[in-house]
Amino acid sequence: MAPPPLIQLKDISLTFGGTPLLSGVELSVSAGERVCLIGRNGSGKSTLLRIAAGLVEPDAGSRFVQPGATIRYLPQEPDFGEHKTTLAYVEAGLGPGDDHYQARYLLEQLGLTGEEDPAHVSGGEARRAALARVLAPSPDILLLDEPTNHLDLPTIEWLEGELESRRCALVLISHDRRFLTNLSRTTAWLDRGRIRQIARGFGAFEEWRDEVLAEEEREQHKLDRKIVNEEHWLRYG
Ligand SMILES: Nc1ncnc2c1ncn2[C@@H]1O[C@H](COP(=O)(O)OP(=O)(O)O)[C@@H](O)[C@H]1O
Numbered sequence: 001m002a003p004p005p006l007i008q009l010k011d012i013s014l015t016f017g018g019t020p021l022l023s024g025v026e027l028s029v030s031a032g033e034r035v036c037l038i039g040r041n042g043s044g045k046s047t048l049l050r051i052a053a054g055l056v057e058p059d060a061g062s063r064f065v066q067p068g069a070t071i072r073y074l075p076q077e078p079d080f081g082e083h084k085t086t087l088a089y090v091e092a093g094l095g096p097g098d099d100h101y102q103a104r105y106l107l108e109q110l111g112l113t114g115e116e117d118p119a120h121v122s123g124g125e126a127r128r129a130a131l132a133r134v135l136a137p138s139p140d141i142l143l144l145d146e147p148t149n150h151l152d153l154p155t156i157e158w159l160e161g162e163l164e165s166r167r168c169a170l171v172l173i174s175h176d177r178r179f180l181t182n183l184s185r186t187t188a189w190l191d192r193g194r195i196r197q198i199a200r201g202f203g204a205f206e207e208w209r210d211e212v213l214a215e216e217e218r219e220q221h222k223l224d225r226k227i228v229n230e231e232h233w234l235r236y237g
């Protein structure tokens, strides 16, 4: 039997005001699985990741996390809170029993000393500190919203190698196509409130999406013809 998912969202629906953002969305992530979450701007990717992180309550649906599984979430905009140094901020993300050395080690790997004042860091430094914070505890599940934003190419490559070498499950949102192609093994596509998933990485996404859309169009044509026929029959018998 397949192991139970580490995290499972079932039948998630959420509306902010007007049209539903998410309707009946399912997402399940197993140990070591690497999912990329794709969709247009505004399709609800960040919101769905926040639901997975337990930070947003959907209107309907359920969220299951395997007991004991640890999750870390990288928001699009990190919030440093009251921390005086980047090291204090990263250490505050550790769980009980986690190795404090990892905080220093990852900051150093990411080109930070740990002494930086979060109030005066650049966008790139902020993103690197936020990455150190989610990586240091070695969580079972990493939820990453645009992890490569503000990073230079060597750091993106370092991050790719780091994530590649870890066994944690990943859910990735990114505009960086190469990053997604190299890392993802599963693709979840959010489109008009619904989600579709294939067991292939981002490299297969565009061809698959075009097929899905073409099939949808064929179905719509059939439906339109049926309606025309029925109207004809109603009018003329
Ligand atoms: N807390 C909120 N209140 C109202 N609207 C929101 C809230 N969060 C997100 N939205 C809206 O939901 C839509 C989807 O946002 P988001 O999840 O950030 O999409 P994506 O990450 O795919 O670009 C946007 O139109 C956004 O303005």
Ligand SMILES: [Mg+2]
Binding pocket: 045, 046, 047, 076
């Ligand atoms: Mg977003």
